[in-house]
Structures are given as structure tokens and as C-alpha cells.
Amino acid sequence: MLINSNLLNKYGAETVTVQPSETIFNEGDVPRCYYQIVSGRIKLNHYDEDGKEIIQSVLIPGQSVCELMLFVEEKYPVNAETLLPCEIQKISKKGFFQLLDENPDVSMDVNRFLSERLYQKFIMMQHNLSLRPDVRLIGVFNYFKSYSDQKEKYSYEIDLTRKQLASITGLRIETVIRTIKKMDSEGILQLKNSKIFY
Known part of the structure; x- marks a missing residue:
């Protein structure tokens, strides 16, 4: 797990169960929560001008869902949809930042995870060219x-x-x-x- 489940709970996280093919958030929504996958899989996608689905990523247990959007004042550029039945821990943006402020080691882990994900994404994009x-x-x-x-x-x-x-x-x-x-x-x-x- 990126962030310990008990620590998330301490800062007000709730665990929600979501069925397959359900939407966690839509492209254009304002990011309000941090989501971490306990079980199941989630795809991040968008649709091009012809309506063709483009999958950006598929996320697995232990990973977070578009957490980097909490650090900028932008709307989601993708949809998050479940591929399997999912259990997700969900915490408010305020609770998430309080957790990071009071737990610098966790903040470093999140930064390291973000950096690794961005690095791998750049490599994948180069291959896709x-x-x-x-x-x-x-x-x-x-x-x-x-x-x-x-x-x-x-x-x-x-x-x-x-x-x-x-x-x-x-x-x-x-x-x-x-x-x-x-x-x-x-x-x-x-x-x-x-x-x-x-």
C-alpha cells in the first residue's frame, strides 16, 4: 500500500465498495478526495473526438488514483472507471494534506511514488511514439x-x-x-x- 490503511482511517478515510464498470470520477470533475485501491482494478481513460476509448493506465491494489491532481488547481483530465469489483479507501483533500503535513515520511513516500510513476509514464510514451x-x-x-x-x-x-x-x-x-x-x-x-x- 502506498499509504498505510490504518493511517488513512485515522485521518478520516472511509472504505467504499464499487461494482465493475462504475465511475469513480469523470473527466472535468474537480478533485476533492484521495483514493487508494484496496482490491480490484481501475482504468484511467478518455475518449477522443471520434469516441474511441484511450486507456491511460490501469491501476492495481495499493496504488492511488490520480493523486497528483490534488496538488494543482485543475480538473481531472481523465475518467476513473472500475474494471472489477473494487474496495477503495477515500479521504477528503483536507484530510489527505493534514496526513502529509503531520507525517513527513509518508509525504516522501508519496513524492517518490509520483516521481517513479511519471518516469515510467515518460518511458511508455516514448515507446508509444x-x-x-x-x-x-x-x-x-x-x-x-x-x-x-x-x-x-x-x-x-x-x-x-x-x-x-x-x-x-x-x-x-x-x-x-x-x-x-x-x-x-x-x-x-x-x-x-x-x-x-x-
């Missing part, structure tokens, strides 16, 4: 694997659908499917019962 679909996919795989303790080759399961991978990379689903098969044959990843291990 490539014309090669395998380079784009490797960028996404490295991004998600960086938040895991699984560092060995083929040890990390990419828990994303081919459609979600297409939305993240800007590739067509057919291209993602074809490229993943090619990457499997080249030993870059392993396919086991259609699941991707990287």
Missing part, C-alpha cells in the same frame, strides 16, 4: 511490470485484454494479437492458455 507495434507493447509491459515484485523473465502476468492493450498503445486489436504471437515465437514473452507472461 514508435511505429513498431512490438516496441509499443514492450513499453506497456515494462510500465506495468515496474509496479510488481516479479522481476524475472516470464514471471509477470499481463492482466489486460487485447482490446485494452490496443487502447493503451493506439494499435488495432488485430495488430496487437498478431504482434503478441510473434513476440511469443521470438521468446520476448510467453503465452500460456492465451495469457501473457512477461
